[in-house]
Amino acid sequence: MNFELDEEQVMLKTAARDFLEKECPKKLVREMMEDKRGYSPELWKKISDQDWLGLTFPEEYGGTGCCFLDLAVLLEECGRALLPAPIIPTVVLTAHPIMAAGTEEQKKQYLPKIANGEMILTLAFMEASGGLEASDVNVTATPSGDNFIINGTKLFVPDAHIADYLLCVTRTKNGPDKEQGTSLFLVDARTDGIRIEVLKTMTDEKLCEVVFNNVAVHKKNVLGKLDQGWPVMKRVLVEAQVAECAWMTGGARWAMEISIDYARLRIAFGRPIGSFQAIQHKLANMAVEVEGATSIVYYAAWTIMENNPDMTLAASMAKSWCGETYKHATFDGVQIHGGIGYTWDHDMHLYLKRAKACEVTFGDSNYHREKVAQMLHI
Amino acid sequence: MDFSLSPQEEAFRKELCDWLDKNTPELRQRMRRQGPPGGAPGAGEESPEAQEFTRWWHKKLYDAGYVGIAWPKEYGGRGATIMEQVIFNEEMAKHRAPGGVGGLGIGWAGPTIMAAGTEEQKKRFLPKILSGEEVWCQAFSEPEAGSDLANSQTRAVEDGDDYVVNGQKVWTTGGMRADWAILLAKTEFDPSVPRHRTFSYFLMDMHSPGVTVRPLREMTGAAAFGETFLDNVRIPKNLMVGQKNNGWYISMGTLEFERSNSSSAIQHLTTISNLIELTHKMERNGQPLSKDPVTRQKIAQFYIEANVGKYIGLRALTRQLRGQTPGPESSVGSLLAMELGQRIEDLAMYLQGPYSQLVRGSKYAIDNGAWQRSFLASRGRTIMTGTSEIKRNIIAQRTLGLPRYTE
Numbered sequence: 149m150n151f152e153l154d155e156e157q158v159m160l161k162t163a164a165r166d167f168l169e170k171e172c173p174k175k176l177v178r179e180m181m182e183d184k185r186g187y188s189p190e191l192w193k194k195i196s197d198q199d200w201l202g203l204t205f206p207e208e209y210g211g212t213g214c215c216f217l218d219l220a221v222l223l224e225e226c227g228r229a230l231l232p233a234p235i236i237p238t239v240v241l242t243a244h245p246i247m248a249a250g251t252e253e254q255k256k257q258y259l260p261k262i263a264n265g266e267m268i269l270t271l272a273f274m275e276a277s278g279g280l281e282a283s284d285v286n287v288t289a290t291p292s293g294d295n296f297i298i299n300g301t302k303l304f305v306p307d308a309h310i311a312d313y314l315l316c317v318t319r320t321k322n323g324p325d326k327e328q329g330t331s332l333f334l335v336d337a338r339t340d341g342i343r344i345e346v347l348k349t350m351t352d353e354k355l356c357e358v359v360f361n362n363v364a365v366h367k368k369n370v371l372g373k374l375d376q377g378w379p380v381m382k383r384v385l386v387e388a389q390v391a392e393c394a395w396m397t398g399g400a401r402w403a404m405e406i407s408i409d410y411a412r413l414r415i416a417f418g419r420p421i422g423s424f425q426a427i428q429h430k431l432a433n434m435a436v437e438v439e440g441a442t443s444i445v446y447y448a449a450w451t452i453m454e455n456n457p458d459m460t461l462a463a464s465m466a467k468s469w470c471g472e473t474y475k476h477a478t479f480d481g482v483q484i485h486g487g488i489g490y491t492w493d494h495d496m497h498l499y500l501k502r503a504k505a506c507e508v509t510f511g512d513s514n515y516h517r518e519k520v521a522q523m524l525h526i
Numbered sequence: 527m528d529f530s531l532s533p534q535e536e537a538f539r540k541e542l543c544d545w546l547d548k549n550t551p552e553l554r555q556r557m558r559r560q561g562p563p564g565g566a567p568g569a570g571e572e573s574p575e576a577q578e579f580t581r582w583w584h585k586k587l588y589d590a591g592y593v594g595i596a597w598p599k600e601y602g603g604r605g606a607t608i609m610e611q612v613i614f615n616e617e618m619a620k621h622r623a624p625g626g627v628g629g630l631g632i633g634w635a636g637p638t639i640m641a642a643g644t645e646e647q648k649k650r651f652l653p654k655i656l657s658g659e660e661v662w663c664q665a666f667s668e669p670e671a672g673s674d675l676a677n678s679q680t681r682a683v684e685d686g687d688d689y690v691v692n693g694q695k696v697w698t699t700g701g702m703r704a705d706w707a708i709l710l711a712k713t714e715f716d717p718s719v720p721r722h723r724t725f726s727y728f729l730m731d732m733h734s735p736g737v738t739v740r741p742l743r744e745m746t747g748a749a750a751f752g753e754t755f756l757d758n759v760r761i762p763k764n765l766m767v768g769q770k771n772n773g774w775y776i777s778m779g780t781l782e783f784e785r786s787n788s789s790s791a792i793q794h795l796t797t798i799s800n801l802i803e804l805t806h807k808m809e810r811n812g813q814p815l816s817k818d819p820v821t822r823q824k825i826a827q828f829y830i831e832a833n834v835g836k837y838i839g840l841r842a843l844t845r846q847l848r849g850q851t852p853g854p855e856s857s858v859g860s861l862l863a864m865e866l867g868q869r870i871e872d873l874a875m876y877l878q879g880p881y882s883q884l885v886r887g888s889k890y891a892i893d894n895g896a897w898q899r900s901f902l903a904s905r906g907r908t909i910m911t912g913t914s915e916i917k918r919n920i921i922a923q924r925t926l927g928l929p930r931y932t933e
Contacts, residue, residue, distance in 0.1 A: 150528050150847075151840040157527075217527055408926050423931040425915075428922030435921055436858040443837035443855070444830075450527050465830045517826035518819070526802050526816050526825055 151446070157221050164222050167198060168229035174495050180232035181352035185310050187233045193265050201239060202263025205247065209259035216387070220394040220449035227398030230498055234268050234307035240391040241271035241306075241384060242315045245332065249372035249380045254334070258313070270311040271384070272302040272335075272358050280385060280511055282326040282378050287360060289318035289331060294367055296320070296333065298341075298360040308344045308356035311337045316360070320375050332377040334369045351501045382460075389463040389510045390448045393470040396506045397441040399499050400474040403481040404434045406496070410485055421484075430480050437473040444469050461523045468516035474503040529840075531613075538606075539613050545590055546621045553583065553623060577703065584626030584658040594632045594656050601640060601652045608847055612840070619792045630700065631655040631662035635708050639729070642768040642776050647729065651706070663704035665695035665730065665754055666777060672697075673916045675710075676721040676774065680756060682711035682728065688760040689713070689728070691736075694753065697910075701739040701752040704732045709761075714771045727773035729765040736760075746902040790863040791835030794870060797900075798828050801874050804892070808877055815877055828870050835862045857925060861917045864907045871897070871904035 153161065171191055180186055195201060204219050205211020219239070226235060243262050246254055261267035277284045287300030298318055308314060314335045321329025337344070341363040347355050372380045408431060411422030421427050448462035456462075478500035482489040489496045507513070531539065556579055587593050596611050597603020606614065618625075626632075636655045639647050654660040671677040680693025691711055698707070707730045714724035732739070736759040741749035768776045802825060805816040815821055842855035874897045875882040886895030908914040922928045 150844055151837065152844040152848075153527060408928065411928060419931070420929050422922075422928040425919065425931070428926075428928050429915070429918045431926055431928065432858075432861070432918035432921040435926060436862050439838055439841075439855050439858045440831075440834040440862065443841050444834045446527060446841075447529065447833075447837045450529055454530075465833055468827075468830055469834055514823060517823045517830070520826040520829060521822035524802065524826070524829060526805060526822050 151443075153221060153446075157218060160218060161221050161225060163198075164200075164225035165228070167194075168225055168231060172229045172231050174230075174498070177230045177232055177498065184346075186307070186352070186354040187310065192233055192268075195233060195235070196263065196265030199263075200235070201243075201265060202259070204239070205243065205259050205263055209247075209255055210263035211259070216390075216452040217446065217449040220390060220445060223391055223394040224398035224401075224445075227395030228402045230399070230502060234270060234310065236388070236391050236395065237270035237306045237311070238262055238268050240387050242269035242313070244387055245315065245371060245380050245384050246334075248383060249332075254371065258334075267312045268307065268310055269313045269315060270305060270307050272305045272308065272314045272316040273381070274304045275301065276303055278304070280515075282330050282381075285317050285319050285326070285330055287316065287318050289316075289320050289333060289365070291320075291367070292364070295364040296331075296367060296370070298333065298335065298363040298365060300360055302358040302360070303355075304347075305344075305356045305358045307354050308337065308358050309346050309354055313337060314342075314358065315371065316365075317377065317381060327378040329375045330377040330381065331374050332371040332380060333365050334371055335363065335365050339363050339365065349505070351498075351505050353502075353505065385510060386459050386463045387452060389467040389516075390445065390452060392506055392510050393441070393445045393448065393463075393466040396470045396474040396503070397438070397445050399502055399506075400434075400438050400441060400470070400477040403474075403477040403496065403499050404431070404438050407431060407434070407477075407481045407484045414486075427484060430484060434477050434480055437469075437476055441466075441470045441473040461520065464511075464516040464519040464523070467511055468513040468520070471507040471513040471516075474499075475507055478503045531609075535607075535609050535613060538610050539617060542592070542614060542617050543621075545592070546617060546623060549586060549590075550621055550623065556582070557624075580624070580627055581658065583624060587626045588657055593626055593658070594636065597632075597636065597640070597652075597656070601636075601648065602656045608843060612843060616792050619796050622796060627658035628655065628661040628700070628704075630664055631660070631706075634664060635662040635706070635729075638708065638727075638767060638776060638779065641779060642727075644764070646764065647767065651729065660705040661700060661703055663698050663701045663707045663732070665698055665701075665707045665709045667697045668694060669696050673913055675777075676725075678710060678712065678725065680709075680711045681715070682713050682726060682761070684713075684763075685760075688762055689726075689766070691728075691730070691756045691759040691761060693756050695756070696742070696753050697751050698739065698754045699751040701732070701754050702741055702749070704739075706730065707732050707754070708767075708777075710773055710777050713773075719771075722774045723771050725773035725777070726770050727767040727776040728761050729767060730759065730761050734759050734761070744903075745905065746899055790867070791832050791839055791859070794828070794832040794835070794863065794866055797867075797870050797874075798825065798832060801825060801828070801870060801877075804874060804877060804897075807892075808879075810879075821873075821877065824873055828866065828873070831862065831866045835859055835866065838862065857917060857921045860911075861914060861921065864911075864914060864917075867907050868904045871901040875901045 171194060176188065180188065199212050200222060202211035203214045203222060204216060207213050243259060246258050258267065262269065275284060275286055287298060287302060289296040289298045298316060314337050316333045316335050318331050318333060319329060320331040323329055341361040343359040345357045347357060349355050411427050411431065412420055414421045444466045448466040451459040451462045478496060481496050482500060485494065485496060488494055591604055595604040595606040595614055599605040632655060636652055639651055655662065666675060668678050668680060670679065680691065680695065682689040682691045693711065709728040709730045710725050711728060712724050713726040736757040738755040739752040741752045743749045805821060806814050808815040810818060838855050838859040842859055878892050881890060881892050884891040884895065885898045888895065923930055
């Protein structure tokens with residue numbers, strides 16, 4: 149057994165941090181909040197040159213054949229930098245299910261182009277209910293000749309406005325068992341009948357409404373088996389949860405470190421505020437949560453890498469824990485910084501807002517605790 | 527990163543499980559006879575039956591080579607790898623098997639003697655610690671020196687071939703039946719010398735003239751620890767461990783041994799499964815408590831925290847395996863575990879509603895009052911091995927590098 153990163157993973161982490169400190173300063177993050185596209189195509193290209201986008205793809209599809217844990221390590225650094233780029237939607241939410249369930253032709257069509265930065269994809273899953281179950285999928289796809297016709301509205305679709313393709317989760321059969329009759333389609337985002345509207349968000353992340361109005365998609369664009377899309381989605385959700393957790397852990401660790409630095413330097417009553425127990429104990433609690441987050445995320449990422457059956461449980465434990473951790477770290481981060489932490493100019497609010505957004509993305513802490521309860525047969 | 531076991535580790539686990547499976551039926555039977563065990567450390571009943579039971583179980587473990595497994599072979603241990611120790615702790619917790627006699631001797635006194643003792647001390651003491659023939663206690667804390675241990679006042683003054691010791695120690699766990707104590711006493715009285723360089727570390731015969739131990743009753747009603755009065759107690763000079771006035775640093779080393787890895791988190795997982803069983807048994811509004819959404823949330827949260835604690839512990843372990851100094855993981859892990867233990871016990875009481883008031887021997891007491899005892903014992907968890915406040919100070923100052931408060 150060995151429960152720490154190996155040498156190559158440490159190198160990847162260090163290289164990622166150096167790259168992002170240089171290429172993704174907070175100035176860029178703030179610019180991208182204002183930017184209509186919300187990402188920098190130049191930076192996207194550089195990311196692809198770093199082999200990040202195809203990190204987990206087999207070499208034959210332009211990747212470097214690394215494991216999910218390596219990706220988690222990378223995403224931790226992206227989360228720390230608040231990287232404004234659709235890396236989770238493209239890699240985790242769509243490229244991975246293509247790798248897992250796609251035909252040879254589909255893999256060849258998408259993966260190399262994703263790896264070299266030419267193609268951005270995203271997942272169109274959630275709808276007005278905001279839920280994550282098969283029963284929440286009500287956008288329909290009905291057969292018509294060689295095509296399926298998609299109708300309905302997807303919500304909270306990340307980065308749809310810049311995506312070349314949408315992986316759309318649809319209902320193709322409506323029986324009592326909602327997990328049956330769910331199908332996934334790869335849809336060209338420029339197809340007639342698709343209307344995409346960017347929703348204004350607190351983080352300025354680009355979440356979209358995507359309306360499908362009689363959108364025709366060829367039947368060869370189904371991903372995996374028709375009506376059997378749910379098992380693929382379940383795996384996507386587990387990976388998405390752990391990817392999100394890695395991202396959150398990076399942000400939480402940033403909030404902790406910068407708060408420690410501030411507490412060491414800020415003088416009040418003639419001494420550093422970090423010498424007061426009120427501050428020390430807040431930071432000690434933060435350390436428990438952040439070290440805990442790192443530990444459970446690495447474990448969860450390892451279960452995915454190993455196809456271990458505990459991955460669903462591990463992902464729920466991680467998501468529940470990290471949701472609280474990131475929030476507490478940024479809330480106390482603001483508190484420890486005092487007035488300066490409450491200002492627009494300080495970066496803490498960028499993380500605080502992201503913490504609140506991440507908390508509800510792919511299931512909040514209560515949702516995952518209930519999942520854990522079910523898996524424990526409580 | 528790899529969370530799976532090697533073939534050798536798997537073999538060790540199997541051998542241990544086979545042994546436990548063979549021996550736990552008798553263990554259960556004997557445990558039932560003497561009533562429910564205390565869940566948390568410090569709950570130990572000092573009745574003759576309980577002591578007899580512990581001695582019986584210690585011998586079983588000892589004969590099978592499962593006492594002091596971490597000790598090197600040359601000192602009679604198994605020389606188990608750190609990973610094997612983790613497996614051992616995990617399986618013992620899963621099988622709900624108690625430890626043997628004198629965890630303090632095996633976990634603290636022994637390793638300190640191994641690390642800093644003379645050859646003579648090693649030969650004299652180590653075998654009898656392992657066999658359980660001699661029981662050890664620890665005499666560090668004093669009435670005016672708990673969290674602030676460096677304020678200890680007990681004095682040891684040279685007199686011929688001996689030191690003569692006077693003072694009072696407190697919270698001496700197992701002091702009433704201990705044969706030997708590890709003792710911290712002042713040997714330098716020059717007030718200009720920094721406090722940490724004024725102590726020496728001794729091995730003290732608890733049967734020496736001048737040693738009096740008075741039991742202290744805990745809130746559980748049991749008396750697991752006592753006050754130890756030292757009145758002109760003579761300790762031969764050859765029972766000092768390490769150099770004179772270097773005792774503080776040796777005692778800090780002793781405290782290092784006490785740092786838990788993942789085992790307390792794993793014990794919590796066992797308690798959580800007992801808690802889940804309890805929610806299936808208890809009814810509220812005509813249905814099992816296990817259906818109550820709030821209860822489900824709370825227990826799931828405990829389960830998550832226990833697992834987080836487990837994986838924090840395993841990361842700390844990896845550093846240890848690589849020969850690195852303990853990182854932030856080790857101290858945050860123990861803080862998490864001690865507070866989690868209290869919350870689990872508190873909920874277990876709460877869920878029993880009015881029945882939570884009934885203790886062992888009471889007609890309707892649930893699980894014969896086991897939860898009531900372990901709940902009370904759990905209140906000591908955040909005090910006993912360093913209060914949770916001190917743990918937070920240590921995390922803040924030693925691992926996060928925040929400055930100490932100075933006047």
